[in-house]
Amino acid sequence: MTLAAGVRRCRGGAELRVVPPVVEASQPIVARVMQTLAARSAVALLVRNPLIDPRFPDTSDLDFLAVADIKEFRSERLQFAPPYATSRMVDVAWLPWAWFDAPEATAARGWVPHRLLTSDVVFDSGRDVAGYLEQVRLQMYHPAVQQKRLNTFLDIGFETVREIGITWDFPALALFWLHMSHAACLAAALDAMRRLCPNVYTRPFDYLDDLEDRIGAGVRTAWVGALRLDVALEPLVTALRRVHVTVATKFPEPEWPDTIRNGTRFEYRYWLSRAELDWRIDVAREMARCHEPAGAVFYLRFCAYAIARLPMLHARARNGEDDVSFLRPEKAILPELQRLVPEIIDDLSIVLAGTRDLDRAAVTSSLSSLYAFRDLVAGCLRDCDAPVPEQKTWAPYEPALMHADRTEARCPS
Numbered sequence: 001m002t003l004a005a006g007v008r009r010c011r012g013g014a015e016l017r018v019v020p021p022v023v024e025a026s027q028p029i030v031a032r033v034m035q036t037l038a039a040r041s042a043v044a045l046l047v048r049n050p051l052i053d054p055r056f057p058d059t060s061d062l063d064f065l066a067v068a069d070i071k072e073f074r075s076e077r078l079q080f081a082p083p084y085a086t087s088r089m090v091d092v093a094w095l096p097w098a099w100f101d102a103p104e105a106t107a108a109r110g111w112v113p114h115r116l117l118t119s120d121v122v123f124d125s126g127r128d129v130a131g132y133l134e135q136v137r138l139q140m141y142h143p144a145v146q147q148k149r150l151n152t153f154l155d156i157g158f159e160t161v162r163e164i165g166i167t168w169d170f171p172a173l174a175l176f177w178l179h180m181s182h183a184a185c186l187a188a189a190l191d192a193m194r195r196l197c198p199n200v201y202t203r204p205f206d207y208l209d210d211l212e213d214r215i216g217a218g219v220r221t222a223w224v225g226a227l228r229l230d231v232a233l234e235p236l237v238t239a240l241r242r243v244h245v246t247v248a249t250k251f252p253e254p255e256w257p258d259t260i261r262n263g264t265r266f267e268y269r270y271w272l273s274r275a276e277l278d279w280r281i282d283v284a285r286e287m288a289r290c291h292e293p294a295g296a297v298f299y300l301r302f303c304a305y306a307i308a309r310l311p312m313l314h315a316r317a318r319n320g321e322d323d324v325s326f327l328r329p330e331k332a333i334l335p336e337l338q339r340l341v342p343e344i345i346d347d348l349s350i351v352l353a354g355t356r357d358l359d360r361a362a363v364t365s366s367l368s369s370l371y372a373f374r375d376l377v378a379g380c381l382r383d384c385d386a387p388v389p390e391q392k393t394w395a396p397y398e399p400a401l402m403h404a405d406r407t408e409a410r411c412p413s
Helices: 028-039 103-107 112-116 129-139 143-164 172-190 208-215 217-226 233-250 263-273 274-290 295-310 312-320 335-338 342-353 360-382 408-410
Strands: 006-010 014-017 042-048 060-067 076-082 087-098 119-124
Touching: 006 360, 014 076, 028 042, 028 060, 028 076, 028 208, 028 335, 076 172, 076 263, 076 274, 103 112, 103 129, 103 143, 103 217, 119 129, 129 217, 143 172, 143 360, 172 208, 172 217, 172 295, 172 360, 208 217, 208 360, 217 295, 233 274, 233 295, 233 312, 233 342, 263 274, 263 295, 263 312, 295 312, 295 342, 312 335
Parallel strands: 060 087
Antiparallel strands: 006 014, 042 060, 042 119, 076 087
16 A cells, blocks of 8 residues: 555554644655655654745755654755655654653653654654654643753753853854854743744744744844854855865764764764755755845854864764764864864854954853843743743853863863
8 A cells, every 4th residue: 555545564564554644745755755764663753844844945855753763863864856756855853762751751852842843743653653742742831841941941051151161262163152052042932932943053043033023123133243144145155165075075974983873973974965065055045035144144154063073073983982962062172173174264264253353352242142132031931931940150161170171171070
């Protein structure tokens, strides 16, 4: 039987139920992706609703969540060309089935419930994921559950501000950490407003209007000024391409030691891909054409940072070192780039901060803007009757406490 008919036999003859989706899963490319991922042991599949982003239809990818009996989160990119359908990039986020142990725990897991509840189940092998997600939805705004989620978002803001103290020697990267801090605060505000925001860390401008409707105009303007988002896109594209060519040439995927998790390996392949870079540049250009130029710049800066992480992870793999977070640095970044790939530093600075001079005083001014935004967000939480997490002192890490290995430095005895 075909997928559209409701049941398909595979994996040793087992019946795999196909749940009728709200989205148009009958489209050939969706059916093809479902077949491919089910054959790779996905126990359930979800796809973003709407299937195609109506704001940026030319470059919209298809966002799938694949639930499987795996140990850790993985990111993967697939591409399907004709005859299946018009060529589309397919983003697959693989989620461990262990994350579905209890609805209240799933609902407290930071961005995960935001992704799950903006997606439709299109395939289920019998684990009733749709029923489970309805329980997640019911748990989302219980005060104790929401407080855990808000803590997760605001802790990201706290930690990225701390990173600035280790990055004063690389002002462009310090400014990038402020991008992430702003996005984390926005995520908390949107969560308090009960607005789902699955892509807030890469595409926050998709949601800023919602916040301005709640607290008043001026947020977008403040972001653009503080983060230097009022820059021309094409010089960033040119610099980013040079960075990627250098990194991809010098640091192809290494032979992975057993100490490196599969999730890290998948991320490495994801960002090493030239096709991925080309597609993301096309997305940024469409965003700029559709009157979201600041959002396009923000989007490319996240890509640039991810690509710049590859040389450091390559070195760890080559040396047989333990696994680390793909995005969270384990050492000061500038010395590592100077040692491994100094030729990308100038171009990386252009992408992360533009071509205007940037010094510690300018970053400090942008940090003050973040503090003002964080205070607005705290007010939003109170106005929405959301649980307000315990206040921490947000400040750059003190250089006097810095060690070469910042994992130890963050946890002094």
